[in-house]
Amino acid sequence: MADTSDIKKGFKMLLDGVPFTVVDHQFVKPGKGQAFIRTRIKNMMTGAVIDRTFKSGEKLDKADTEERTMQYLYPEGETRVFMDTQSYEQLSLTNEQLGENVYYLLDGTEVDVMLFEGRPIGVTPPTFVELLVTETEPGFKGDTSSNTTKPATLETGLQVNVPLFVNAGDRLKVDTRTASYVERVKG
Amino acid sequence: MPEPADAAVLQLLELRATLLGAIRRFFAERDFVEVETPAIVPSPGLDVHLSAFDVRNPRGERVGWLATSPEYQMKRLLCAGAQRIFQVCRSYRAEERGNHHEREFTVLEWYRADATSDEVIADTENLVALIAASLDQPAPEVQPPWQRMTVDEALQFHANTALDSLLDDEERFFRLWAEEVQPRLGNERPIVVTDWPASMASLARLQPNGRADRFEAFFRGVELCNGFGELTDATEQRRRFERDQAERQAAGVPVYPIDERFLADLERGMPESGGNALGVDRLLMLLLGASSIQAVMPFPEERL
Numbered sequence: 129m130a131d132t133s134d135i136k137k138g139f140k141m142l143l144d145g146v147p148f149t150v151v152d153h154q155f156v157k158p159g160k161g162q163a164f165i166r167t168r169i170k171n172m173m174t175g176a177v178i179d180r181t182f183k184s185g186e187k188l189d190k191a192d193t194e195e196r197t198m199q200y201l202y203p204e205g206e207t208r209v210f211m212d213t214q215s216y217e218q219l220s221l222t223n224e225q226l227g228e229n230v231y232y233l234l235d236g237t238e239v240d241v242m243l244f245e246g247r248p249i250g251v252t253p254p255t256f257v258e259l260l261v262t263e264t265e266p267g268f269k270g271d272t273s274s275n276t277t278k279p280a281t282l283e284t285g286l287q288v289n290v291p292l293f294v295n296a297g298d299r300l301k302v303d304t305r306t307a308s309y310v311e312r313v314k315g
Numbered sequence: 316m317p318e319p320a321d322a323a324v325l326q327l328l329e330l331r332a333t334l335l336g337a338i339r340r341f342f343a344e345r346d347f348v349e350v351e352t353p354a355i356v357p358s359p360g361l362d363v364h365l366s367a368f369d370v371r372n373p374r375g376e377r378v379g380w381l382a383t384s385p386e387y388q389m390k391r392l393l394c395a396g397a398q399r400i401f402q403v404c405r406s407y408r409a410e411e412r413g414n415h416h417e418r419e420f421t422v423l424e425w426y427r428a429d430a431t432s433d434e435v436i437a438d439t440e441n442l443v444a445l446i447a448a449s450l451d452q453p454a455p456e457v458q459p460p461w462q463r464m465t466v467d468e469a470l471q472f473h474a475n476t477a478l479d480s481l482l483d484d485e486e487r488f489f490r491l492w493a494e495e496v497q498p499r500l501g502n503e504r505p506i507v508v509t510d511w512p513a514s515m516a517s518l519a520r521l522q523p524n525g526r527a528d529r530f531e532a533f534f535r536g537v538e539l540c541n542g543f544g545e546l547t548d549a550t551e552q553r554r555r556f557e558r559d560q561a562e563r564q565a566a567g568v569p570v571y572p573i574d575e576r577f578l579a580d581l582e583r584g585m586p587e588s589g590g591n592a593l594g595v596d597r598l599l600m601l602l603l604g605a606s607s608i609q610a611v612m613p614f615p616e617e618r619l
Contacts, residue, residue: 155413158497159531159541160515161489162364163411181494183486184410 130188132165140172140191143180147172147191147244155184172242173249175227191244195252198241200233208233210241210251221248231286232257232304253304258313259283261298264290280309324613330450331611334599337449338403338423341442347399347425352388354405355379358574360386361559362517363566366410368418380571381407384592385424386518387577390545393428393588394580401425403595414607415537415597417615426590432528432544435589436461436507439532439540443505443598452602456504461532465510473499482512500533507532517555519543534601542591549581 130141139150148169157163163184170177172193182188198210198219207220208230219241223230225248232253233239240252264280277289280300288302288309299313319325339349359367359380367380382388384406392400406422427434440459447454467478474495481488500506509530511519516527520543528544546552556573563570596608609615 155411155416156493156497157364157411157413157416158489158492159538160362160364160517161492162486164490164493166493179494181490 130190132182132184132186132188134188134190135165135167135182140193141169142189142191143169147193147249149191151177157184172244192246194243195240196243197238198251200235200237200239202235210239210248213238219248221251225250228307229253229304231282231284231307232259232302233284234259255304256301256310257304258299259286259302261290261294261296261300264294264296266295277309327611327613330599330603331613333449334446334595335403337446338401338442338595341445342399342401342425345399345438347401348397350389350392350397350400350402352382352385352392352402352404354382354407356382356388356574357576358387358572359383361556361563361571361573363559363562363568366408366568367571368407368409383408384422386590386592387574389424389426389590390585390588391577391580393426394583394585397426398428399426412616414609415600417596417608417612419616420608421595422592423595424590424592426545426588428586428588430587430589432509432530432542432589435542435591436530436532439507439542439591439593440505442593443539446598447602450599450602454602457534457602462501462504462506464506464508466508466512466526467510469496469500469508478512482514485514488512497533497538498536501535501537505532505534505539516543517559518546518552520546520548537597537601538594539597539601540591540593542589545585545588545590547581547585547587549578552581553578 135150135153137150141148149172150167151170152168154166155163156166165182165184167180167182168177169180196212198212201209201211204220207222208226209218209220211218229251237257238254241248242250259282261280262283265278276292278292279287280290280294281287282300286307288307290300290309294312301310301313303310355370355378357379359365360383365383367383370378370380372378385402385404389400389402401423403421403423405419407419409418412418440461443457444459447457470476470478474491476491500508507530510524510526511529513521513525513527516529519527519529522528531541532539560570596611599611600608603611605611609617
C-alpha cells in the first residue's frame with residue numbers, strides 16, 4: 129500500500145480499477161488547515177487528464193504496471209504486432225490504443241510497451257524517429273533559411289509542416305513528442 | 316576579480332541580505348526591538364494539523380520540540396512589558412514539503428502591544444511595499460491599501476458556498492478552500508482575508524460577530540502571512556488548548572503538552588495586541604516571480 133507521500137511525477141496509481149499516472153502535483157496546506165496533495169493525473173487507458181485532490185497521508189493503491197522494450201513487427205487487421213526483444217514473446221495493440229503513435233511505427237522500430245496487469249495498454253515511441261517523405265510540393269533549390277513552411281506526408285501517413293527545401297524522397301528527423309519536423313537527414 | 320563559481324547563488328545571497336536589511340530598517344524606524352527566542356521549545360503549538368520535530372538528547376530522552384512558530388515566547392515578552400517586537404527566525408514543520416513549503420523555513424513575526432489587527436495589517440502592506448522597492452521590484456500592485464474580503468465573502472464569491480454550511484465539516488471547508496478559493500485569491504493585487512471561523516484561530520480573540528480576529532494575506536494564490544488580534548484571556552486560552560489536545564488525541568496524532576509558563580504569563584496579564592507571522596521565503600519568491608520557495612533558498616532540503 130502506498131500513500132500520498134509516494135506521489136511524484138510518473139507515479140502510477142489505481143483509482144476505481146483504472147490506472148492513472150501523475151502528470152503534476154502540488155502540496156497545499158491552508159494555514160491552520162488540513163494538508164492536501166492536488167494532482168493532475170492521466171488516465172493511462174484513455175489519455176484523459178483530470179484534477180484530483182488527495183488528503184495528505186491518504187492511502188493509495190499502486191497500479192500494477194510494467195514497461196517493456198519491444199520491437200514493432202507488422203500490422204494485422206486493426207492491430208499492430210510487437211515482439212519482446214528479450215523473451216521473443218509477441219503481443220498486439222489495437223490502432224485505437226496506439227492513437228497517434230501508429231505514425232511512428234516502422235518495421236523494427238523499438239518502443240516501450242506499457243503493460244497494466246499483464247495486458248498491453250499503450251506504447252511510448254522513441255523521442256526521435258526518421259521517416260521518408262512520400263509527398264510534398266516540389267522544393268525551391270537554395271531556399272534553406274526561410275521560415276515559410278509547407279505540408280508534407282511521410283511514409284507512415286504522418287503529416288508535418290516542413291521547410292520549402294524539403295522534397296519527396298528526403299529522410300526527415302521527427303520529434304514524436306510534438307509530431308514536428310526537426311531536420312533533414314543526409315543520405 | 317575572478318568569476319564567481321556560482322553566480323546565481325551569489326545573486327540570491329545578495330537579494331536575501333537586501334530583504335533582511337529592509338525588514339530591519341522598517342521596524343527600526345517604527346521603534347520595534349529585534350528579539351530572539353529559542354528554537355527548542357516545551358510545546359510546539361497545538362493546532363491539530365501541525366506536526367513538529369521531536370528533539371532528544373543522546374540518551375534518547377525528549378528535550379522538547381523544534382518551534383513551529385515563535386508565537387508563545389514572543390507573547391511572553393509582551394507579558395513581560397515589551398511594546399513592539401519583531402523577529403526573523405527559522406521555524407520547523409515536520410511534514411510540510413512542496414513548492415510553497417519547506418520543513419525548515421524563515422518566518423518574520425512581529426507584535427504591537429495596545430494595538431488592533433488593523434494596525435498590523437497596515438504594517439504588512441507598508442513593509443511589503445518597502446521590501447519590493449528595496450529589491451528593485453517596484454511591483455505597483457503591492458502598494459497599499461490592499462483589497463479586503465471576509466472568509467464568508469471569499470467562499471461565496473469563489474466557490475458559491477455559504478461558510479455557515481461548512482462549519483460542521485472542516486475537511487470540506489479546507490478542500491474547497493484549497494481547490495476553489497485560495498488559487499484565485501490576490502491574482503491581481505494582494506488581498507487580506509479577515510473574519511475566520513472561531514474554530515480556526517486558537518490564539519485569536521473573538522469579535523462581536525462571532526468570527527475570530529484573524530487575517531491572512533494572499534498574493535497570486537499563495538498565503539503570505541497569518542495574523543491575529545491576540546487572545547489575552549488565559550482561561551479561554553486554556554480551554555482552547557485543551558480542545559486542541561482532545562482533537563489531536565481523536566485524530567491519532569501526538570498530543571503535545573500545554574505551555575504552562577505561557578499560560579501563567581497570560582494569567583498575569585498581556586496587553587491587547589496585534590501580531591503577524593509572514594513567510595519570508597514566500598514573499599521573496601512572489602516578488603521575484605520565482606516558481607518555488609526552494610528557488611530562493613540557498614540550501615533547500617533537496618540541495619543539502
